[in-house]
Amino acid sequence: MASKPRIKVPKSASAGEVITIKTLISHEMESGQRKDKDGNPIPRKIINKFTCTFEGETVFECDLDPAISANPYFEFNAKVPASGTFVFTWLDDDGSVYEAEAPIEVK
Amino acid sequence: MQLTRRNVLGLTAGAAAFAVAGARVTPALASAEDAEKMIMEFTGGVMPGEGKVSLNTPEIAENGNTVPVSVSVESAMEGDDLVESVIIFADGNPSPAVATFHFTEMSGEALATTRIRLAKTQNVIAVAKMKDGSVFMDKKQVKVTIGGCGG
Numbered sequence: 001m002a003s004k005p006r007i008k009v010p011k012s013a014s015a016g017e018v019i020t021i022k023t024l025i026s027h028e029m030e031s032g033q034r035k036d037k038d039g040n041p042i043p044r045k046i047i048n049k050f051t052c053t054f055e056g057e058t059v060f061e062c063d064l065d066p067a068i069s070a071n072p073y074f075e076f077n078a079k080v081p082a083s084g085t086f087v088f089t090w091l092d093d094d095g096s097v098y099e100a101e102a103p104i105e106v107k
Numbered sequence: 108m109q110l111t112r113r114n115v116l117g118l119t120a121g122a123a124a125f126a127v128a129g130a131r132v133t134p135a136l137a138s139a140e141d142a143e144k145m146i147m148e149f150t151g152g153v154m155p156g157e158g159k160v161s162l163n164t165p166e167i168a169e170n171g172n173t174v175p176v177s178v179s180v181e182s183a184m185e186g187d188d189l190v191e192s193v194i195i196f197a198d199g200n201p202s203p204a205v206a207t208f209h210f211t212e213m214s215g216e217a218l219a220t221t222r223i224r225l226a227k228t229q230n231v232i233a234v235a236k237m238k239d240g241s242v243f244m245d246k247k248q249v250k251v252t253i254g255g256c257g258g
């Protein structure tokens with residue numbers, strides 16, 4: 001369902017620097033509050049969890065509720081101790097997992 | 108007071124108006140109460156203090172479907188001076204919970220931005236829980252022109 005997530009991570013940083021990461025994923029985030037034209041409630045289908053890890057260590061996590069807009073966008077910070085890879089994971093209500101990676105180099 | 112026709116009519120009208128107003132206010136109040144209950148659940152019964160947390164929201168949101176919200180917490184993000192989690196509530200939405208951010212030492216700074224849905228003009232509340240158990244909150248009113256929970 002969800003298309004390829006878009007991620008913005010700087011290519012390089014100095015050791016210990018705090019960088020800003022931006023992520024965006026396409027998802028309708030159906031809240032479960034709306035009704036279709038016959039008046040039947042449309043079942044909830046949202047991304048309920050987002051995590052960002054760096055070399056296995058958690059950097060940032062978010063539990064999402066239906067009040068998050070469609071195409072969830074996150075901007076947050078991360079400390080870069082050494083070169084490595086950020087891994088981003090989105091968990092869907094239907095059990096799907098969307099993943100993306102972004103490497104960073106310490107100069 | 109004598110029970111005349113005029114008195115009876117006046118009283119009934121007053122009571123009816125009160126009942127209508129009451130009925131209209133109840134849903135919003137219920138949600139605000141829910142929000143308060145959820146804050147207490149999150150903090151474990153501790154009354155949140157002022158300061159440290161700053162919530163950044165637009166004063167007027169034209170489209171309630173995507174309202175940018177950013178929250179930052181003053182903290183060294185090391186040792187005991189660490190923000191563990193920040194929870195966002197919207198006290199006028201059908202369900203007040205919006206999101207919970209979890210931070211670690213690797214976050215470097217307790218700062219997060221996202222976009223949220225707001226059904227109508229209401230308060231957005233951010234509550235931050237520190238590692239040492241203290242809690243802080245900030246509250247901002249957002250005026251919404253077009254609600255974002257359409258149905």
